[in-house]
Amino acid sequence: xxxxxxxxxxxxxxxxxxxxxxxxxxxxxxxxxxxxxxxxxxxxxxxxxxxxxxxxxxxxxxxxxxxxxxxxxxxxxxxxxxxxxxxxxxxxxxxxxxxxxxxxxxxxxxxxxxxxxxxxxxxxxxxxxxxxxxxxxxxxxxxxxxxxxxxxxxxxxxxxxxxxxxxxxxxxxxxxxxxxx
Amino acid sequence: xxxxxxxxxxxxxxxxxxxxxxxxxxxxxxxxxxxxxxxxxxxxxxxxxxxxxxxxxxxxxxxxxxxxxxxxxxxxxxxxxxxxxxxxxxxxxxxxxxxxxxxxxxxxxxxxxxxxxxxxxxxxxxxxxxxxxxxxxxxxxxxxxxxxxxxxxxxxxxxxxxxxxxxxxxxxxxx
Amino acid sequence: xxxxxxxxxxxxxxxxxxxxxxxxxxxxxxxxxxxxxxxxxxxxxxxxxxxxxxxxxxxxxxxxxxxxxxxxxxxxxxxxxxxxxxxx
Numbered sequence: 001x002x003x004x005x006x007x008x009x010x011x012x013x014x015x016x017x018x019x020x021x022x023x024x025x026x027x028x029x030x031x032x033x034x035x036x037x038x039x040x041x042x043x044x045x046x047x048x049x050x051x052x053x054x055x056x057x058x059x060x061x062x063x064x065x066x067x068x069x070x071x072x073x074x075x076x077x078x079x080x081x082x083x084x085x086x087x088x089x090x091x092x093x094x095x096x097x098x099x100x101x102x103x104x105x106x107x108x109x110x111x112x113x114x115x116x117x118x119x120x121x122x123x124x125x126x127x128x129x130x131x132x133x134x135x136x137x138x139x140x141x142x143x144x145x146x147x148x149x150x151x152x153x154x155x156x157x158x159x160x161x162x163x164x165x166x167x168x169x170x171x172x173x174x175x176x177x178x179x180x181x
Numbered sequence: 182x183x184x185x186x187x188x189x190x191x192x193x194x195x196x197x198x199x200x201x202x203x204x205x206x207x208x209x210x211x212x213x214x215x216x217x218x219x220x221x222x223x224x225x226x227x228x229x230x231x232x233x234x235x236x237x238x239x240x241x242x243x244x245x246x247x248x249x250x251x252x253x254x255x256x257x258x259x260x261x262x263x264x265x266x267x268x269x270x271x272x273x274x275x276x277x278x279x280x281x282x283x284x285x286x287x288x289x290x291x292x293x294x295x296x297x298x299x300x301x302x303x304x305x306x307x308x309x310x311x312x313x314x315x316x317x318x319x320x321x322x323x324x325x326x327x328x329x330x331x332x333x334x335x336x337x338x339x340x341x342x343x344x345x346x347x348x349x350x351x352x353x354x355x356x
Numbered sequence: 357x358x359x360x361x362x363x364x365x366x367x368x369x370x371x372x373x374x375x376x377x378x379x380x381x382x383x384x385x386x387x388x389x390x391x392x393x394x395x396x397x398x399x400x401x402x403x404x405x406x407x408x409x410x411x412x413x414x415x416x417x418x419x420x421x422x423x424x425x426x427x428x429x430x431x432x433x434x435x436x437x438x439x440x441x442x443x444x
Contacts, residue, residue: 073282077328094284119287145336188421189417200409206393259400260400
């Protein structure tokens, strides 16, 4: 493999590296651009828990937006980070309290207190809030607008079974070797 | 295209493109289907009790609402409908001017056959105020809303039944 | 032995065969996608749609992937081997 490189020439190798880097960079630019468009830091998320079954299963893909000027309503499905929470949680809004009296000139949207609950859970999420009684908008990453089943399971499998990651890399390496150019 | 690997590779490439277009089209059909859900919501009784909840020290006023709901939601079920999430909300403004909306009953409807709803129900979840009291709150408007969750694509929301504003009775002490 | 295995894995077909394979693949996959969409829509069942797509893909893979004899009807006419003279 090393003499393959030597045959191609050093400049050619650099060109390959540049191509690779520009693919990475444009991918990153598209991801961040999507985040700007939807006003959320994570416009596409994978469902990690079973607390929204039978609507969402682990491995499903969710498309989020975080409209800056409209309030959240009951029935919206939000992804939020509880303060001190380890992972973002995808649950439905159970209660909204619009503090219209606390609205200031600087506010883009009315400040709200929100309570959430997973469809598959018996009780609301207060246990998950680490001391808070309600969530505020700043805890919310976004609300779910779109759905794609199964597609995200690859990322969960890679995390749960690290052997899978190595097996995949091994297969790719093997294929690169046995391919006759 | 001279090796099996190359031919299978190009099959998978064409398949990916076709699948993308197919999934996109299925997602778009969500907007094409005409849905006309209809429902009537009636509140049969409301009660406000003063008591403790969640093993807390302080007393909280909780509202208990009994309702009758009849609806035909079958038009919400098309090929891209995975389930319909039905939820009953209470909307009111409390004494401090905060506008509140709280879900106190919900149901998951998974099949078209289950979409004709005729039920008499009551609270599944506590209905309480931030200030722990409903005193001087405005009358409450009850609304049955739904969320259609698709197999692929966009989620849609709507309303299928609303009442006029009904006042809450004063609290009864149950402790 | 290695050469034999390599030949098997390659599944070579001649150039006319390759054109045929590409045409078959394009027609089956694209047509099945369109048919799958409208059939599923008419019967209001996503199972029908993805069932049709799945079966068609499997069929295409088998038809186009394997080196069937009808792909080798036009073998390349190679020139006969000539004896080489050594140059110094």
